[in-house]
Amino acid sequence: MWEFEERDDATLVRTGESFEGFIVKLFQGAMTRMLSQTLEQSVTALKAEAEARHRAARA
Numbered sequence: 001m002w003e004f005e006e007r008d009d010a011t012l013v014r015t016g017e018s019f020e021g022f023i024v025k026l027f028q029g030a031m032t033r034m035l036s037q038t039l040e041q042s043v044t045a046l047k048a049e050a051e052a053r054h055r056a057a058r059a
Contacts, residue, residue: 013046015039 003014017035024031 011050013043040047 001014001016005012005014017030017039019035
């Protein structure tokens with residue numbers, strides 16, 4: 001899930017995921033860490049791309 005909200009001259013981004021099932025319960029700690037890392041990487045990549053496009057548009 002990705003949510004985007006305009007705020008003045010910025011955009012607030014929220015993202016989240018959920019997993020269910022036996023395997024997730026069995027490996028809950030590892031799955032939580034993996035999910036957190038993946039979401040962080042995705043948001044970081046989105047930020048870099050948005051900033052690059054913003055710089056290019058202003059050039």
